[in-house]
Amino acid sequence: MTTKIIIWMIAGLLLGSMINAFASDVGFFQDYLVNGLFHVVGAIFINLLKMLVVPLVTFSLICGVCGIGDINKLGRVGIKAFSLFLLTTALAITLAISIAVTINPGKDFNLAQTTQTEFVAPEAPPLAQVFIDLVPSNPVAAYAEGNMLQIIFFTILFAICLLMIGERGRSIVEGVEKLNAVMMQVVNVVMSIAPYGVFALMAKTFSLQGLELILPMIGYFGVVILVLIIHATGTLMLLLKLLGRISPLKFLRKMRTAQVFAFSTSSSNATIPVTLRTVEKRMGVDNSTASFIVPFGATINMDGTAIMQGVATVFIANVYGIDLGLTGYLTVIGMAVLASIGTAGVPGVGLIMLAMVFNQVGLPVEGIALIMGVDRLLDMMRTAVNVTGDGVITMIVARGEDNISMDIFNDPDAGTLEAVHLPHGTAQKD
Numbered sequence: 001m002t003t004k005i006i007i008w009m010i011a012g013l014l015l016g017s018m019i020n021a022f023a024s025d026v027g028f029f030q031d032y033l034v035n036g037l038f039h040v041v042g043a044i045f046i047n048l049l050k051m052l053v054v055p056l057v058t059f060s061l062i063c064g065v066c067g068i069g070d071i072n073k074l075g076r077v078g079i080k081a082f083s084l085f086l087l088t089t090a091l092a093i094t095l096a097i098s099i100a101v102t103i104n105p106g107k108d109f110n111l112a113q114t115t116q117t118e119f120v121a122p123e124a125p126p127l128a129q130v131f132i133d134l135v136p137s138n139p140v141a142a143y144a145e146g147n148m149l150q151i152i153f154f155t156i157l158f159a160i161c162l163l164m165i166g167e168r169g170r171s172i173v174e175g176v177e178k179l180n181a182v183m184m185q186v187v188n189v190v191m192s193i194a195p196y197g198v199f200a201l202m203a204k205t206f207s208l209q210g211l212e213l214i215l216p217m218i219g220y221f222g223v224v225i226l227v228l229i230i231h232a233t234g235t236l237m238l239l240l241k242l243l244g245r246i247s248p249l250k251f252l253r254k255m256r257t258a259q260v261f262a263f264s265t266s267s268s269n270a271t272i273p274v275t276l277r278t279v280e281k282r283m284g285v286d287n288s289t290a291s292f293i294v295p296f297g298a299t300i301n302m303d304g305t306a307i308m309q310g311v312a313t314v315f316i317a318n319v320y321g322i323d324l325g326l327t328g329y330l331t332v333i334g335m336a337v338l339a340s341i342g343t344a345g346v347p348g349v350g351l352i353m354l355a356m357v358f359n360q361v362g363l364p365v366e367g368i369a370l371i372m373g374v375d376r377l378l379d380m381m382r383t384a385v386n387v388t389g390d391g392v393i394t395m396i397v398a399r400g401e402d403n404i405s406m407d408i409f410n411d412p413d414a415g416t417l418e419a420v421h422l423p424h425g426t427a428q429k430d
Contacts, residue, residue: 045197
């Protein structure tokens with residue numbers, strides 16, 4: 001399945017790039033392929049993934065909390081995960097600034113090379129309001145709007161109360177466990193058509209974006225990609241080996257499907273069903289740990305965004321000839337870590353965080369317009385790195401809590417997706 005998805009993803013990238021290069025003005029290709037077939041298939045596939053997120057997170061989280069059974073242990077798992085997510089974000093932006101200062105992208109950048117569009121900085125909500133908004137005033141509205149932090153808060157509270165009423169809640173927990181099994185099967189069905197959805201998404205993206213947008217921004221683009229790769233294959237894997245005592249190579253091999261999904265959808269939330277299935281079925285993490293950490297990480301883990309902020313800060317400072325100095329860069333690191341908590345779950349979070357950082361260190365916010373052209377392509381890689389981080393932290397915490405089956409993790413064929421067959425004919429009795 002992973003090989004098939006990668007083949008179709010590359011095919012979409014090549015076809016989209018060719019359409020952009022040779023047929024960007026041809027009405028048939030634009031109307032019937034790019035904005036027609038590719039758009040419809042890609043949008044349906046994204047909607048299918050998003051459709052799974054809320055019910056899967058709800059049922060899986062209830063099963064997870066009730067599976068832990070101990071409220072103190074739940075608090076310990078939460079604190080460990082939260083601390084590790086903050087640690088990886090701090091390491092990510094420190095690495096980004098260090099490498100960017102060494103390479104110095106934007107030093108000889110000519111502003112005339114690119115068309116600078118106007119950028120209006122989105123307003124960040126006050127920190128007090130962010131904490132208030134964690135608690136849903138209307139859980140039904142939170143579920144309808146897909147507000148993940150509010151859904152996680154309500155579901156954990158509901159599951160804890162199920163534990164507190166003891167035996168009377170047992171039948172509800174058993175019912176939720178059955179619903180969770182059904183949702184995992186729905187994930188299997190959706191994943192069986194994934195290669196075609198990924199193809200359509202990639203073909204549309206590169207038909208519209210093309211590769212020539214990268215050329216004026218090659219320094220910035222290249223440094224961001226370099227740091228993303230070093231963080232995903234270096235920093236995170238080192239943490240996995242040291243703190244989790246787990247083979248990075250086996251982890252990366254099993255994580256590929258989730259990474260490809262994240263790359264093609266550019267959404268950590270949309271990839272939650274695939275990430276959950278990967279860490280549970282492929283890597284052997286117990287549902288009680290995975291169901292709590294994966295949705296939490298998809299909401300607050302911003303390693304990729306932090307890397308983009310670090311490189312963008314150095315790039316824009318060089319373009320405008322502003323020397324930030326050591327104090328400025330330390331401020332950027334601190335701001336990025338704090339902003340990753342304070343703006344979690346806010347739409348357009350990457351640009352809000354970048355605008356906040358620029359304002360704090362005195363860089364022109366309109367400089368963000370320079371990097372917006374290539375941001376869509378970088379967003380795909382950032383999301384893949386974020387999802388990798390979610391998997392790493394889940395594995396480390398699960399290993400520390402002894403909530404992982406190493407037999408499943410060491411089995412290369414564990415949890416591989418089999419062909420999905422719809423039942424037909426006369427049902428047989430057991």
